[in-house]
Amino acid sequence: MEKSLKRMATMHKMQVTGLELFYKQGYYNTSVDDILKKLSLSKGAFYYHFKSKEDFFISILQSLVVKKVYSMLIEPIEGHDNPIDLISNCLEEVLQTAEHNENDYGFVLHNFITEFNGKNPEIMKYLNDTLKVWEVNLVSTLQRGKFNGYVDRHIDCEGVASYIISSFMGVRTLMVEGSATSLRYRYMQQIRFYLRAMAHKQVA
Amino acid sequence: MEKSLKRMATMHKMQVTGLELFYKQGYYNTSVDDILKKLSLSKGAFYYHFKSKEDFFISILQSLVVKKVYSMLIEPIEGHDNPIDLISNCLEEVLQTAEHNENDYGFVLHNFITEFNGKNPEIMKYLNDTLKVWEVNLVSTLQRGKFNGYVDRHIDCEGVASYIISSFMGVRTLMVEGSATSLRYRYMQQIRFYLRAMAHKQVA
DNA sequence: AAAATAACCGACTAATGGGTTTGGTTGTTT
């Protein structure tokens, strides 16, 4: 194999496994050796490619998490259809994959934010930025909805966006331990109820 | 001081400081020495009173967290007034103290649940039980509301309860890092909007 | 083929943390 390709392949393997374990067990609770053991790679290989554990983690955020956030949380709500439907369906989709994969990236974000809060400002910056991208996109989707006549124009888009994010994060926390399916079902009912209430009132 | 009183005083000091540090830095990221250093106490004292770090943590849950959950999240929503108002005001209250103390106990619960998920079943049991107490109480408050004619009788009380908990946990996660005041304000507006929508429809 | 270098190995270090033990001190109770 070509050298630079091999480099990338190895780095990528490490990142994927790293994310998996960091997510499952927590960053501080996962050792570099844990990751290497799973891949049958050595410490030398790891520190050949990455400066430090922290550096490694940031590279994961940049190359894996951000992309997934885009493909799962942002792209699905773009377009000019009814944003209320787009958002509902997107959340439903994400929660369904979460139920089986237990690896949706909105929650990955949330999980890490909880873990690093007040401990590592450097990493928190990256996490918050990524979360902000989601938030900004929700806001602009809602605003587009106002413009297109789908959303009532009295709605506070920023408020709704951060409320959606809040409730989503919360329900994902509960889903990890509790009965995921019924939680998802209930949550989707409630959020649909909530979102429908802000649809543009059609005069009959 | 009387012996048993002194014992309790020391244990209590350790528990309070322990909770503070566990909450701020995480359980796994806080050493027993960290706690003892802050109190100028010795390891001997610690292991004289507690069997282990885990035993110590469980004692904190039992003697501090549970009580606070009752006084902050459960007692305020008891009574026969409009449950929609009771719940809204209770959440507002808790978020306000959270903003200044950064130590409300609904979130303490959430924070630990996130940390111990899949790592320590023993501790998770205590956390989930405590959370369940809150949930059960929300449900029965809502049901009482139906009975008293405050809440629309088509409402799914379990669904609403877990949705309230979800969104609350989520917003508290965001409040730690983001601009707490505006988040709280927005969140309260949205949850009030949501809750009002399930009020019993009075015929004018 | 030889030199150069990229990729990788794994033993080791230094530090940390949970937990134990021990020997002694102070204050209270009986």
Add this chain to the structure above:
DNA sequence: AAACAACCAAACCCATTAGTCGGTTATTTT
């Protein structure tokens, strides 16, 4: 005065972990 509870101080054990470093293997370049 004897007994005991509530500590202190410090050494110590054992396991874990981030990071280092000298050396080896594989691949590319000359």
